[in-house]
Amino acid sequence: MLKQLTSLVCISLVVLNALAHNNGLALTPQMGWDTWNYYGCSISEQTILDAAQGFIKYDLPKYGYNYVVMDDCWQAPARNATTGAPIADPTKFPSGMKALADQIHSMGLKFGIYSSAGMYTCGGHFGSLGYETIDAQTYAEWGADYLKYDNCYNEGQAGTPKLSYDRYANMSFALNATGRPILYSMCNWGEDGPWNFAPTIANSWRISGDIYDNYNRFDERCPCLSMIDCKLAGYHCAMTRIIDFAAPVGQKAGTNHWNDLDMLEVGNGGMTYDEYVTHFSMWSILKSPLILGNNVLNMTNETLEIITNDAIIAVNQDSTGSAAERMWKVPVFSGGDLSSWSGSLVNNTFVIALLNTSPETQYVTVNFTDVFIDQGPSYQTGTYVIYDLWQKDSAGAWGKDIGTYTAAIPDVEIG
């Protein structure tokens, strides 16, 4: 399913100058977990702490996962009537947000919070539109390290890049003004082209409507065929449709400013093992943030293997920060498509992915002319050591040497 040219063994992390949102965060795509995909609105102090325990139980920080993000529905029914400050639901969060964040921090993890650039959040709680300053200040006082900032009920302040930029920039400036480094994760569903307007104000931006735990089913609630100029992002977007949406905008990602393909569904049960492998691999090579969305307290071995494949994660976290590009895509007679992706990594290392969404196994010769279209003739005729990142080597580490090839890798079987 995914193959890589030459070794990933000696990746040296080089911190580039970040052009974008200058809070010094997300030099590589952020990694963590978010409450929404598994718990939806049913969250509490205990939910968050349990998840944090899951991080420790499964040693997730070793692989890079460190943000525990509390999504929507943490809010009390109303803001503080006098100050306008946000208040957490005292029933769900009896210890208060600051205490919760302290506990998360004491476990060596970081704490994320959620709001919406609208009158309400998507779950119908108070939103932050018009309250950017006090909200950012309060989040900072609580000890938040991360803000996911949604797009519901935005009062018509969308439809041109300028309107969307202004609305989201207000929160960006408010977060910066707190002095606390808070990773800013924009979630405006790709409206008005955030890949064009957001690199200077956010660490990442969503590029589509919400994912759902399905490989490739078309759902009318995610109606657009492309996210370039889509006027109804919707939700219930199948996993491979989001990959299609991501293909043309990979060029816009880079250190400190990433395309967010939405939270992972790995482990939630709606796809097969191979489909989740594809999901995790493609999110990684497209340099999406890797935010888990499953029950991290209780994972099967299969789920755990996928999300802790450190060779794949190394591709995601590679310091060049360059998303893989789709070099070609061809329809398959029986339905679906076959596509080839390649991307640059550090130290003359490259990653190749072949994606087959048809119902049948495909055989492909991977031509180096395609793989190295950006690098040119000298690379196209080279000789490479190839590693399969979904096989383990003799020592049990991800990434098995499968031989040396010149000009092409013949007869690759996919799916």
Next chain:
Amino acid sequence: MLKQLTSLVCISLVVLNALAHNNGLALTPQMGWDTWNYYGCSISEQTILDAAQGFIKYDLPKYGYNYVVMDDCWQAPARNATTGAPIADPTKFPSGMKALADQIHSMGLKFGIYSSAGMYTCGGHFGSLGYETIDAQTYAEWGADYLKYDNCYNEGQAGTPKLSYDRYANMSFALNATGRPILYSMCNWGEDGPWNFAPTIANSWRISGDIYDNYNRFDERCPCLSMIDCKLAGYHCAMTRIIDFAAPVGQKAGTNHWNDLDMLEVGNGGMTYDEYVTHFSMWSILKSPLILGNNVLNMTNETLEIITNDAIIAVNQDSTGSAAERMWKVPVFSGGDLSSWSGSLVNNTFVIALLNTSPETQYVTVNFTDVFIDQGPSYQTGTYVIYDLWQKDSAGAWGKDIGTYTAAIPDVEIG
């Protein structure tokens, strides 16, 4: 044509917290009657009172119909030259609007009025653009309970969600400021995506150009193939085309904020009995307001049966406020499409609709995997009691038990 899983008998009305336009109205889609489809511009005090008599004659309030809405052409040639207040046409409305509303109220009904967010109404009378405050105040003084607010002659104040939002929000705020609860029914024909910008300001919004009394004829005056980013909504939109327009935006409807598929044509003669059954059923499951558009003084038994099917109305008025989604749509070789719709109701009850716009009868197996795509495996393998809401039970009530099924309902005949 329409089938429903398990019983509708014991629907318990649970009032949810409304997120949207906070006037406390339209917790379920509004029901009533409007002058336009039958009378057009030829209305008067007597027309309205006659219709109200029709409500009583046919016992319509028992089924939920309570708004008597006076559409365009009630206006005098000009506003009050001194105050700018709107004036009713003294010839058509000799008793005055307040007296008319009082009479409507005395019959236990509610009174609706019409204007346009433009310089003129669509019929060429004075519009409310720039007169929002005095107009809302006057409507409230007259005793209006409902405002249909049109989009003609809007002076270029459209084309971005912000421009449309601002124009319609002005009236929303003006209505709220009166202190009188007035249901606010936006009619901007789906321009600029009201499903995105209007939930916080209106109780319902039109999603297309005007309906006409025809099943599926393409008319060039309704030229767009989708209402997502349509720049010419037009009119003469056939009934099933509006269903197509509604499919992707059902996700945006909910308690207090509804997609309005336009007034009903049931009883006006342009469609067959079966087509009107489809019309009324689909409007109901998509949670459109049910605003009658026929002559309610004089209805055939067939018309009356359709509009008083209380099982169908119960689906429309179900307190979950969740519009049915189109699970699949396939073209039929002889023309037209076959589609399947399903929606959640209270108490683990669901509604299924199969829609056949082809000229031939179709046979379908209704697969529970499709029906319960949102609910997942545990529902997909369940056993359900099925009721056909267009058959009557042995006691003469709508909704006949047609058996118990597991995993699928085989051999359903449609059309």
Next chain:
Amino acid sequence: MLKQLTSLVCISLVVLNALAHNNGLALTPQMGWDTWNYYGCSISEQTILDAAQGFIKYDLPKYGYNYVVMDDCWQAPARNATTGAPIADPTKFPSGMKALADQIHSMGLKFGIYSSAGMYTCGGHFGSLGYETIDAQTYAEWGADYLKYDNCYNEGQAGTPKLSYDRYANMSFALNATGRPILYSMCNWGEDGPWNFAPTIANSWRISGDIYDNYNRFDERCPCLSMIDCKLAGYHCAMTRIIDFAAPVGQKAGTNHWNDLDMLEVGNGGMTYDEYVTHFSMWSILKSPLILGNNVLNMTNETLEIITNDAIIAVNQDSTGSAAERMWKVPVFSGGDLSSWSGSLVNNTFVIALLNTSPETQYVTVNFTDVFIDQGPSYQTGTYVIYDLWQKDSAGAWGKDIGTYTAAIPDVEIG
């Protein structure tokens, strides 16, 4: 090519209340002549006077033609350096504009002028953007009765209906403020949907890029396939392409506010007699202004016959002001399309047109169900006297009775 149901003999002109631009002009589509199509930039005082002589020579006012419009290139190199007032080119117009207008008026004709809502006109002369008040005032002082107002060099003040509206409304208000009735002919090439925003500010608006004297050749300089949301109107639009553009927007035309399909090419030599008949007929039934663009000093009999067919002109000038709609359009195997149009006239009279753009003769049965789709069953089964408006009766008048038909006109030959 064009047939009409029942007689046109006794059309009674009823002046309706105009909703739009309230200067009292263009109750029916304006008729006249414009310098551009024949002379381009090579105009002078003499050109205009010669054309006016042509009006008299051929008795054109008898048929309704009364505006002599001077298009671009009348301007001096610069405005008055002190007052900013526009100045006519003293070489081309030695007598001055006021004297020219007086002469035109003395011949019983009306005088039109041209400018652009931009920094320059399309021909590179000074435009009126920012000079609306002084320009309107000066045109009024000169005695202008008509303004064609173009769209070149608009400095980015386009792209939303609001920007286009504001720019064109400025001139509308300035013209009204002069106190002189000046017909306002907007020429923004259909950008931003003038059919939506212009009815309250203009008497007519262009709906496309410039016509050229060709029947149906696709030219890349007129690249859009529809004018709904076209971002490059261009020019060199063939005649039948403009008809396609007009089809969905006919619904927006009415008394005082017309879709302008651009000036006529009849007599300029690029089309055949039959093609010019189609051109003149379709412009007429779509209620376009009829502005001649040929050399009116010297016309062939064929040209003169076409432009003075008073039966066709009567359709155009019919007081109902309702544009014909395209009832159906089907592709022809050999290329091109066959389409049917029908429209309402006064006194229960209707006009039908059949348009064949294929290279072969077509035979059609004109079904009254199609023709009277808007009028309904009672009309669809009626009996009608049919007149062919391109044949002459025994007295030599346009419009020959070709029989009485019920439900359909069989075996109509077209093209």
Next chain:
Amino acid sequence: MLKQLTSLVCISLVVLNALAHNNGLALTPQMGWDTWNYYGCSISEQTILDAAQGFIKYDLPKYGYNYVVMDDCWQAPARNATTGAPIADPTKFPSGMKALADQIHSMGLKFGIYSSAGMYTCGGHFGSLGYETIDAQTYAEWGADYLKYDNCYNEGQAGTPKLSYDRYANMSFALNATGRPILYSMCNWGEDGPWNFAPTIANSWRISGDIYDNYNRFDERCPCLSMIDCKLAGYHCAMTRIIDFAAPVGQKAGTNHWNDLDMLEVGNGGMTYDEYVTHFSMWSILKSPLILGNNVLNMTNETLEIITNDAIIAVNQDSTGSAAERMWKVPVFSGGDLSSWSGSLVNNTFVIALLNTSPETQYVTVNFTDVFIDQGPSYQTGTYVIYDLWQKDSAGAWGKDIGTYTAAIPDVEIG
């Protein structure tokens, strides 16, 4: 590949009145060289001077090349902290910009500089948004003759023509205010239709995402199929795709305001000789600026021959300033298209190009009806002397007389 009707020998340069950006520059498309395509970010004082030496070595000014343009990455890490003035990187440019410009001037050449209408340049250096006045002033003080002004990191100030116009006009006005004539080369990648809004503020505007050195490969990073209303211009646009983008907008080019098809790739190795001939020819007849992008210090004879074909350059620099139009384009069964282009030059001279992007040789009869569609019948039946501009005459000059033809040139072989 390219043929021309009648002689190019006696072209007389007539300076037309320029309508556009009134700095008196670019009466014909600018010619020169830019650092980006060959050097990317790896530039220095020496790079620029070496290139200038290349101009002298190969006698390029004789052919019209005179601008040496320094693209991105000349900047110091930050502006002057006190004045905000831009500062050049002191390591790369130890002598300073003024000294560099002086040297360029002393060689008889002109000096170009680069910035972006955004917070950063595309390479991540400080941009000019908000610094227009001081930047223009500083460039003028340094002696710059040309500004290429890019579009990266524009903070959402795009999406409507007005937003783009305002942003780019600010720099236009600032450049004019310096009093120094500085050619203004807009590079907003065709966003918001610069062909519509930029003629009055710029000498040229880019019409697409960045070119790459490839004949016709589709690359997803250049995803739009047309640049009319493209919302993601991207980069990696193959050469013939840019020709497709240019086809409908040629009508908008003219003296002083040109469509810029991007810098040339001739000599960079990604295309064949014939493909580079096509590239240079099409850029020339479409009246694109001719800005070399190869290593001008060291050129092969083939490269030099192409870029110094003075017959082709004469077409580009012809004083009528009229871009060739695509008269027809037909798909070829084996893939790709065959198209025909023609354009007017001075003195009744015309240029014809036939473009074959299929893999096979094509044979075509060039019909004068197509060639002279704009000129009409009198030209279509004429007799012409034909010159092939890619053959040399007996004296060794480009442009060989290949015979005299009436009505058509039969059996032309292409590709």
